[in-house]
Amino acid sequence: MSQDPYDEVKADVLTSLSQLHQLAGTISRLSRSGASDPLGDGDSELHRATAELEANLRTIEPDLEELDESVAAVAEPGVAARLGISDREVRARHDFVERVKGEVAAIRRQIPSQTVSPILDRKRHSAISAAYPPSYHTDDAREGGEDTADDPNAAFEAQHQTLLLEQQDRTLTDISGTVGLLREQAQLMGREVWEQNQLLDELDQHVDSTSSRLAKAQRRMDRFVRENNSTSNWLIFILMTALSILLFIILFV
Template sequence: MASSIETDPFLQVQADVLSALNNTRSLFSSYLRIRSIATTPTSPELEQARSELETTLHDLSTDLKDLVESVRVVEHDPYRYGLELEEVGRRRQLVEDVGREIDGMRAELVRVVTASASATASGASSAVRSRQAGAGVSGQSLPSPSHFELHGDHLLGDGDREDYYAEFEQQRQQELMVEQDQQLDGVFQTVGTLRRQADDMGRELEEQVEMLKEVDTLADRVGGKLQSGVRRIPRQAAV
């Protein structure tokens, strides 16, 4: 008997996503460790770690899109696919949690490496968490996104930094929503096309059934007439 993971595409993609997520977490911890000891954002080791993390995040996001599409499809009629509402809710929560974790990792990629003493003091608590995630490697602290950001070769003020990050996050959310809407529209168009094709096939089958019924009726009539003719032949011969 085939297992559920073989018959349910979502579960197979889910397994791939969770496996990729674990790998991404490992790369993310490594990136935080390297960043915590880097003195310049152009460090070759840091650039390589960043590149690997960005590539892995891109692949993970692509797999996550497949999960999002499958959830959006079954949400409209879960019982048609043999799913309970609780399972649909679990799947929706899964893609939301993974999506938030991906966004959090991407947000870390925009943080700036700095060796200033003030950055070390202001980002101490964040750096401790980063070092714990990176196997306890000690090094200089990093500023949080709300403290420092390089923009136009100048250091932004506190209010400008907050506005910049708020605008960045809002723009990113809008882009994600537009992308998801486009994907959803494509899925709906495909489903609509399949439904129309199924309706056409159903009508054709109904027409063929009616034609077969008419043929059967006509055959019965012809058969009855032939039998009547055969019965009259001996009578005429006797006369």
């Protein structure tokens, strides 16, 4: 029987997904703190985190495809039964793959708003500063620019928090499913233990019955031996008496 690759690939996907969420949180934190690239050479911490996030996305996608192919193969008629996988487990695997796909897609959608928007905002402010004197920059314009720069970060943070909550919900669901499977196994083990106890009770009854019959047979044998011993003693006494009389007659008559 061929080995099911689902568990191994799932572990790799979960590891990559955890790294993606950590990097997404780092990008969100750096965006809120106003991390920038003063030299404009793309070597800021924010850009490095974004590049690492994109690299991890490229890494997780092949694993996700392999996991999807594994789930599709198990879903083929007769394959799950041959591998000993229940229909519930097949549905759980399919839901897991779809959930991870959604989280990866959501994280990927947030990359442009985190990397392009701050740069464009800085270029826009530089162009305004070059075209107009400082006196032309009203407070309303500055507030509008700040709102424009902050909105993508706030949206990313909100969606990132939503993804984290959804991941926690899915994790709790997986844990609940695992607990359910453990409960079913415990019930099955309980039934098996009860059946074993029933068999042991029946065996004890058979042993007691056999012991009782053996005791009765032993008592009968003892009584038979005692009776035979008494009869044998009388026969020996009679034979000895007869032999004595016969010997007396032969010798003295």
